[in-house]
Structure formats: structure tokens, C-alpha cells
Amino acid sequence: MCTTDRRTLIVDAAIDQIARQGLRALTHRALDTALELPAGSASYYFRTKRALIEAIVDRITTRSRDDFTAAQLAPTGPIDPDATAAGIAVWLDHLVAERRNQLIARHTLILDLLSDPELHTRLARSLFSAERARELFHAMGIPDPATAAAAADFIALLEGAVFDRLAGNRAELTPGTPESVRQFATLLTIYLRGVIA
Known part of the structure; x- marks a missing residue:
């Protein structure tokens, strides 16, 4: 899977996580678990929660x-x-x-x-x-x-x-x-x- 696809996968999973369980449930570890990715994968692509939220904003805007x-x-x-x-x-x-x-x-x-x-x-x-x-x-x-x-x-x-x-x-x-x-x-x-x- 290319970097762009994995980033999109993580962002979409983050959106789903917020929608289902609220913002407090959004963590890098929860995303790794939900996507069955190796530990640290989500934080590799999005170093901070703010970076992840910026990517969510970009994804929603583009769509x-x-x-x-x-x-x-x-x-x-x-x-x-x-x-x-x-x-x-x-x-x-x-x-x-x-x-x-x-x-x-x-x-x-x-x-x-x-x-x-x-x-x-x-x-x-x-x-x-x-x-x-x-x-x-x-x-x-x-x-x-x-x-x-x-x-x-x-x-x-x-x-x-x-x-x-x-x-x-x-x-x-x-x-x-x-x-x-x-x-x-x-x-x-x-x-x-x-x-x-």
C-alpha cells in the first residue's frame, strides 16, 4: 500500500472513530488497532493529534x-x-x-x-x-x-x-x-x- 493510500485509510478511520465513539476515543493507538496496523503506524503518518485533525479537515473539504x-x-x-x-x-x-x-x-x-x-x-x-x-x-x-x-x-x-x-x-x-x-x-x-x- 502506498503512503497516500495509507494516509487516506487512517484519516477515514479517524473520521469513523469520531462519528462512532466521539473525539475522546480518537487516539493513534485506537486507529492502529482498528486498522490492524503495526503499533505506531498512525503516529508515523500523523505525528500529533492536531496533524491528524488537519488531515481530517482537508479530507472533508476536498470531498x-x-x-x-x-x-x-x-x-x-x-x-x-x-x-x-x-x-x-x-x-x-x-x-x-x-x-x-x-x-x-x-x-x-x-x-x-x-x-x-x-x-x-x-x-x-x-x-x-x-x-x-x-x-x-x-x-x-x-x-x-x-x-x-x-x-x-x-x-x-x-x-x-x-x-x-x-x-x-x-x-x-x-x-x-x-x-x-x-x-x-x-x-x-x-x-x-x-x-x-
Whole structure:
């Protein structure tokens, strides 16, 4: 196994460890045990816990950017709020279904990293892009500087909707179902229609 593959394997195991057992359970030794690696393997690739957490932040950020690109959600041409909400709803549903452990680890780390402004900021911006949100509202005809405020509010809405699905009132709603997509779409449609009203 090459170094890059082993590093990725360790980072993914760390994400799963945080999601299943919490941040306190994340140790180099626990990762070695979980992956059946020789003792000291995780600490060889990530000398400190902070280095491991930095790699987790990078992994979540890269995956988020790749997913967004694959979903082809960047605005092109006139924006229909209902169609835009439906497209983003499908993407959010996929996010919650396919990346549950990453999302749980991210929320856990965001709170833990409040005292580390550099890593906290990187992680807070890892899932949704303020720049892409501003592009959306600009394409919807929202004038500057109102686009920045609309984008920030929209990201707050997305963050809340995702958290609600992980640990809130709608945690029981099964992702990957029409009901799940519909709930996201309804919420987003209300916001997007309100912005252009």
C-alpha cells in the first residue's frame, strides 16, 4: 500500500472513530488497532493529534468540493427558485446519506476547535462555499451587497438543515427517500422564493 493510500485509510478511520465513539476515543493507538496496523503506524503518518485533525479537515473539504462539482450545481443562466431548490435538495439528501460519518465528525470537531481559530475557520467553511452561494444569488438578480448577506443566510439554513437531519427533530427521516428530498426542497424553496420576492 502506498503512503497516500495509507494516509487516506487512517484519516477515514479517524473520521469513523469520531462519528462512532466521539473525539475522546480518537487516539493513534485506537486507529492502529482498528486498522490492524503495526503499533505506531498512525503516529508515523500523523505525528500529533492536531496533524491528524488537519488531515481530517482537508479530507472533508476536498470531498465537499468534489461532490459539489460532480452535482453540477453552479448556476448557469436564469435561475428558477423551485428547480434550484429541488437540485440542492437532492444534493443535500445525498450528502446526509453518503457522508453521515464525515458530517458527524465535522460537527464534533467544529465545537472542539472553537479555541483554534485557524482550524475552526477551515472546518466551518469545509462543507458549503460562500463564494458559490454568492454566485447563486447574483445569478438570481440579487444586487450587491445584498448577495453576501443572502449567501450567508442560505449557508446558515443549509447548515441547520443538515444538523437537523443528523441530531435534530428530523433525525428519524430516512435519507435517500422521496420524503427526505421533499423536506429539504420545501425548506429551500421557501427561502429562495422569499429572497426574490
